[in-house]
Amino acid sequence: MSELTIDWDYWTTRIRSDFDSTILKRGWKYYQDGVVGAIQTEGTSVVKARVSGSSHYRVQLDLEAFSRSTCSCPYFDTCKHMAAVLFQVAEQEGYDPHALLYPNSTKMPTSQQVHTAPKPAVHKPKETDSCEAWVVYFAKQYANSKVYNAFSIEELYMRAWGQLNKLADDWEPVIRSIYDIQVVLYLMQLCDALMQSKSGVYDFFYNAEYFLAKIAKHSRERLHTSLWEINVEKAHNKHLSHLKEISAYLAAYMEKETFNSQNQWFDTYKVLWSELLYEQSLVADELARLRSIVASADRDSDVYEAAVIALAHFDMMNEEDENAWERVTQECSSVEPSDWFGYLKVFVQEEQGERLLKWLRWLGPEVQKDAAYYASDYLYFWQEASRYLDVEKEHRQAMVTLLPASYREYSSFLFQKKEYQTWADLCLLLNLTPLEISAGELKLVEKADPRWVLPIYHYAAEECIQAKNRDAYREAVKLLKKLASAYKKLKQTSRFEAYVAYLSQEYSRYRAFQEELKKGKLIP
Incomplete structure (x- = not known):
């Protein structure tokens, strides 16, 4: 929330008296259902919000002259939507909304174990605060947020980012960047927690991927922007205590099952340690923590493997690549190539x-285990390596090894080298027909030498005939006509005619095929 001035006694006496008790209870249910959103403030006393009931209603509250407050619903007096906004604003400003619903203990149901006295307000983040104090404020605003679908999680994330980000607009640049990083980490954790709370809802996960990907993209962009802008040396010299808290925040999340969650926590861990946290004392503390996890006899397997990969990351930063390979190969149940593409x-x-x-070279055998998934990215890096080094032989062998997943990359490579006959042999090896091959590539090869496309058309035509249906026979005739064109260029029309005569004789019992040959004027 922004610069609201709250007179809590005025709220619990004068403002509350404007509401019928039944209306307050209905507003309380709306508040508990989490349907209050898009809260904005104007000045120190005006609040605007949207409440989603049977429809969407716009509420505007004037906290100094409450009689001027309005709602777009048809109710002529103070309504449940206005009450719901009051409860929500009270919570976000650090007060106990129960005190509005039940102003004194004699009216409060005995089954409700709540405090009527207002809670002290948590002050807004300051430049001089610790990261922990910032997080306390964040949690006060958003920890109890209610969501019903993936869209509402994204909406919450974007709204919270906008509200929290602007609180540091006039701060010194370095501490501002550190604050922004802490905001992103908190919101990532909040979204993970909300997602986990919906783990049993099929429809949620069925529709969640798009919205969670948007959250992850925004998180990455904000982190990279903050890291790009920050003066790392100044951060180490003046704000080491904040960086230590950031490190501890990451460490705490690393030991949770959701460490490798949709929001890509390990990527976040790597980029922060590589670009910001790499300071001697912080590194020493983190290495000690990771080694303690690895050495522990009572350890969770996921946490253990995450610690091993984190240690490998520090090996990488020290350019001790062999140590990283050895750790991962010997101590992890499997090697995930995509975990390492970022380094490449x-x-x-x-x-x-x-x-x-x-x-x-190290990743090659691991990529081969699931070539269909990894081949394209892996071969991109081979292509980049060829810009600096003479690795054509190894590059070619990598593509051959990963076939058929590497067909597109290997095909492009062969065309670049003008190795058209090898390309034609590749198509036959993979049982590709002209329907599965680029027409442009076929024309280019045929123009270079028609002999190289003959086996492709022969194979495809007979495959169509073997399908034994009218549509396939028609396709076979089309292929035979293209074959006729190729033989004509070679001045070997007689060989084509002999081949058609052979097919007509071989498949003489296929009456529909014979009819299509006649329609195509390939036989009399």
Whole structure:
């Protein structure tokens, strides 16, 4: 919330007296259902919000002259939508909304174990606060948020980011960047918790991927922006205590099952340690923590493997790649190639060709285990390596090894080298027909030498005939006509005619095929 001035006694006496008790209870239910959203303030006393009931209603409250408050619903007096907004604003400003519903203990149901006295307000974040104090404020505003679908999680994330981000607009740049990083980490954790709370709802996860991907994208962008803008040396010298808190926040989340969640916590961990937290004392503390997890006899397997990969990350930052390979290969149940593609991207950007090549060799066997999923990204890095090094032979072998998943990359490579006959042999090896091959590629090869496309058309035509249906026979005739064109260019029309005569004789009992041959004027 922004700069509202709250006179709590006025709220619990004068404002509350404007509401019928039944209306207050209905508003309380709306508040508990989490249907109050899009809260905005104007000045120190005006609140605007949207309440989603049987329809969407716009509420505007004037906290100094409450009689001027309005709601777009048809109710002529103070309504449940206005009450729901009051409850929500009270909570977000650090007061106990129960005190509006039940102003004294004699009217409060005995089954409700709540405090009527207002809670002290949690002050808004300050430049001089610790990260922990910031998080206390964040949690006060959003920890009890209610969501019903993935869209509402994204809406909450974007609204919270906008509200929290602007609180530090006039701060010194370094501490502002650190604050923004803490905001992103908190909101990532909040969204993870909300997602977990819906873990048993099928419809939620069925529709969640799109919205969660948008949250993850925004988180990455904000982190990278903050890291790009921050003066790391100044952060280490002046705000080391804040960085230590950021490190502890990451560590606490690393030990939860959701560490490798949809929001890509491990990617966040890597980028923060690589670009901001890499300071001698912080690194020493983190390495000690990770080694303690790995050495523990009573350890969760997921947490253990996450710690191993984190240790490998520190090996990487020290350019001790062999140590990283050994850790992961020996201590993890499997090697996930995509976990390492980010490093390969950095090697490309920094033109570390030799290092990139070593990693490609190490990852090759792991990529081969699931080539359909990883081949395209992996071969992109081979192509980049070829810009710095003479690796054509190894690059070619990598593509051959990953076939058929690597067909598109290998095909492009062969065309670049003008190895058209090898390309035609590849198509036959993979049982590809002209229907599965680019028409442009076929024309290019046929123009270079028609002999190389003959086996492709022969194979495809007979495959269609073997399908034994009218549509396939028609397709076979089309292929035979293209074959006729290729033989004509070679001045071997007689060979084509002999081949058609053979097909007509071989499949003489296929009456529909014979009819299509006649329609195509391939036989009399």
